[in-house]
Amino acid sequence: MSQPVNYPIANLSTIRVSDLRNGSPSAANEVVRAAKQDGVFYLDFADSKELPCTDIIRDVQAFSRELFQLGFDQKMEFDVDRLAPFKTNGYKPIGRNVGGIAGQSDGFESYALPCSSIIAEQPDNFPRPGIVDSHIVTLRDFTSWCHEIAQSIFRTLSKALDLPQEVALETLHNPTASHNIIRLLRYEKNASPDTLRVPQAAHTDLGSLTFLFTDSPGLQMRARDGNEWEYVIPKENCAIVNLGDAMSMWTEGALRSVLHRVASMPGQGMNERYSFALLMRPINTAPMCSLLHEAVPDGHLRCEEWISAKFKALRGNKDGGSLRSMCRDAEIRAGRLATV
Known part of the structure; x- marks a missing residue:
């Protein structure tokens, strides 16, 4: 007999890609409800016909594991803080940022890849390990598919919000004119089952939409009442889609940017955990x-100024203080103070 679950689990909507792409009214209504109430939902791609999505996701998973198996010195040749001011390209080692528990550093390594370069027919010369070139077709297909699905989500929300075309959400997104990234993540193992591990600080996402893919539990979101953390359990052939800070700012808080983090499962310690995501951001002039x-x-x-100010604040940089103030004021007017 299975043991009862003794921890809170988020009860989220599941929306099928095929229903969304076919203009199903019930799917559209569920997207709007989820965006307003939860800020996150499951996206079921099992029956998607545009691309063999399950194969693409499997191939990106394999690529991620292969990349993180590179030697530390080899990965550090592509240090993200050295290569990319907007953190769009390169490697972040374990322990560089603060963790989710006071006094502890983070417990994950990550690698970012710039979507604008990935989708180019002839990718520009962005510094990268050779392994990236071996998987460029898969990464391009993955990026294009996420963008197409995102546009369906944006059109649905724009219609519900009655936005004019010049500021419709789909108009404000273009993968060739924004700082979209693919982010690969690996969380290190900590076997102690009696201690809660929070290797990632709680945060909302910088951007519009995040498509997260993982088969390992550990993601938590803040409950609607704000009083406890709920686990978002992975579902087979489903992405976890959450709204970012831009969506909340644009709608004065009507759409929810959910606070989330990664933590160990109760009584299980922190297992080695892999995940990858596509983080979608508005065009630079939005x-x-x-x-x-x-x-x-x-x-x-403008979006590019907003992103720059938020990264400077995150790193403790005192330059550009007026930009950070504008950032903060805009977010307060939207009904919330977003974080990165």
Whole structure:
């Protein structure tokens, strides 16, 4: 007999890609409800006909494991802090950032790849290990598929919000004019079953949508009432899609950017955990202010400035303080103060 589950589990919607792409009214209504109430939902791609999605996801998983098996010195040749000011390309070692428990460092390594370069027919010369070139077709197919599905989600939400075309969510996204990234992650193992491990600090995502793929439990989201953490359990042939800070800012908090983190499972310690995600961000010139009024105000903050200010704040950089203030003011007006 299976043991009863003694930890809280998030009860989230599951939306099929085929229903979303076919314009199902019930799927559209569920996307809007999930975006407003939860800020996260499962996306079932098992019956997607556009691409053999299960094969692509499996191949990206294999690529991620192969990349992290490279030697430490080889990975550090592509240090993300040295290569990319917007953290769009390169490797972050374990322990560089703060963790989810006071006084502890993070417990994961990650590798970022720039989507604009990945989808180019002739990728520009961004520094990368040779293994990336061996998987470039898979990474391009994965990026294109996520973008196509995201556009369906954006169109659904734009219609529900009655946004004019010039500021419709689908208009404000283009993978060739934004800082979208594929992020690969590996969490190190800690076998102690009696101690809660939180190797990643709680955060909301910088951007619009995140498509997360993992077969390992550990993701937690803050419950709707804000009083406890709920586990988001992986589902076979499903991505976990969550809204980012931009969606909340644009809608004055009507759409929810969910606070989340990774933690060990109760009584199990922290197993080695792999995941990968596509983090979608607005075009660099997108206005970072409410879109619910008749006109975008003059002097608005642009997305590229917003991202730059948030990264400087994260690293403790005191330059560009006025930008960070604009960032903070915009987010307060949206009804929340977002984090990275």
